[in-house]
Amino acid sequence: MDRESGPNRDAKVAQSCGGLIVRVHGGHFYVQTQDGIIDCTIRGRLRRERRGTDVVAIGDRVCWTPTEEGRGIIESVAPRERVLSRRPPPPRPGAVVDTEQVIVANPDQVLVVFAHRNPPTNPLMLDRYLVACEASELPVVIVANKIDLGPEEDEDPFALYREIGYQVLDTSAATGENVEALRDLLRGKLSVLTGPSGAGKSSLLNALWPDLELRVGDISTYHDRGKHTTVVAELLNPEPGIYVADTPGMRVFLFWDIDPEQLDAFFPEMSPYLGECRFQPCTHTHEPGCAVQEAVEAGEISDIRYDSYVKMFEYGF
Numbered sequence: 001m002d003r004e005s006g007p008n009r010d011a012k013v014a015q016s017c018g019g020l021i022v023r024v025h026g027g028h029f030y031v032q033t034q035d036g037i038i039d040c041t042i043r044g045r046l047r048r049e050r051r052g053t054d055v056v057a058i059g060d061r062v063c064w065t066p067t068e069e070g071r072g073i074i075e076s077v078a079p080r081e082r083v084l085s086r087r088p089p090p091p092r093p094g095a096v097v098d099t100e101q102v103i104v105a106n107p108d109q110v111l112v113v114f115a116h117r118n119p120p121t122n123p124l125m126l127d128r129y130l131v132a133c134e135a136s137e138l139p140v141v142i143v144a145n146k147i148d149l150g151p152e153e154d155e156d157p158f159a160l161y162r163e164i165g166y167q168v169l170d171t172s173a174a175t176g177e178n179v180e181a182l183r184d185l186l187r188g189k190l191s192v193l194t195g196p197s198g199a200g201k202s203s204l205l206n207a208l209w210p211d212l213e214l215r216v217g218d219i220s221t222y223h224d225r226g227k228h229t230t231v232v233a234e235l236l237n238p239e240p241g242i243y244v245a246d247t248p249g250m251r252v253f254l255f256w257d258i259d260p261e262q263l264d265a266f267f268p269e270m271s272p273y274l275g276e277c278r279f280q281p282c283t284h285t286h287e288p289g290c291a292v293q294e295a296v297e298a299g300e301i302s303d304i305r306y307d308s309y310v311k312m313f314e315y316g317f
């Protein structure tokens with residue numbers, strides 16, 4: 001008789017793998033399994049092993065052991081293939097933060113949602129998201145929401161990004177414009193919606209799936225700093241084949257770890273010029289005979305983007 005098939009085997013608690021972390025909140029890790037969502041804690045050993053990063057983040061694949069009905073304990077986390085992360089803002093000025101904050105693990109793409117207006121788009125902030133995605137080799141789409149309100153000052157804030165070659169999708173959660181195109185983008189993938197508070201991330205998801213009933217903010221309060229309607233990132237599965245993370249808007253997006261010397265590689269429009277600078281390597285900030293600076297002067301590279309580059313180069317974020 002197979003020794004493993006006696007009562008002893010039944011008593012042994014089996015570990016299962018392939019669970020997907022869909023929500024992390026207050027020490028609870030919610031894992032989507034074939035039998036529904038279970039509320040897990042994690043082994044203390046994992047915290048020690050995974051210092052320097054969030055131990056478990058939404059999008060992570062885990063193995064767990066059930067403890068009681070609907071509950072379990074996470075035993076291990078699969079290696080992350082990709083990650084969207086940032087350096088968290090310091091808790092007080094001057095404090096050093098050395099733990100990477102993982103926004104979503106293993107995303108297939110990042111949808112950076114900004115608004116045509118209300119709130120107006122801050123190019124430096126958008127550029128930080130774009131650089132972070134380039135550096136992490138994450139495909140990125142700019143979702144230019146609130147197209148119903150039109151551009152702030154007669155000028156399309158996203159025109160320069162379209163010119164560079166970024167995919168920009170104009171949407172409106174209010175009128176439904178292009179929300180079906182957004183659904184098409186999401187199909188078959190695990191995506192993240194990120195971007196500033198008030199841009200309409202949750203509203204876009206509600207427009208596609210009203211049953212989600214995600215909380216949506218009152219726009220009049222967005223100037224009140226620190227106001228975020230979505231407070232906990234959640235990985236949603238609103239229809240088969242679509243996983244999408246709705247995340248809280250971020251006031252600051254500081255990227256995790258980018259070497260200033262490599263920064264130019266994350267501005268795709270600079271790539272044709274990089275080999276042409278007189279000095280190699282060239283920081284493109286002050287050197288004579290710099291092909292990038294010449295391209296900016298000639299209007300071939302946007303001065304808005306170049307300003308972002310210089311700020312990121314000088315301040316490191």
Ligand SMILES: Nc1nc2c(ncn2[C@@H]2O[C@H](COP(=O)(O)OP(=O)(O)OP(=O)(O)O)[C@@H](O)[C@H]2O)c(=O)[nH]1
Binds near residue numbers: 175196218229
């Ligand atoms: N006119 C217009 N208003 C919109 C549109 N999308 C969202 N809004 C409004 O913008 C405000 C903010 O929308 P939310 O969906 O809460 O924004 P969010 O990006 O999820 O914000 P956080 O959760 O704080 O990050 C709400 O008052 C929405 O009704 C749109 O396409 N057009």
Ligand SMILES: [Mg+2]
Binds near residue numbers: 201202215216246249
């Ligand atoms: Mg929201």
Ligand SMILES: [Zn+2]
Binds near residue numbers: 292293
């Ligand atoms: Zn140069």
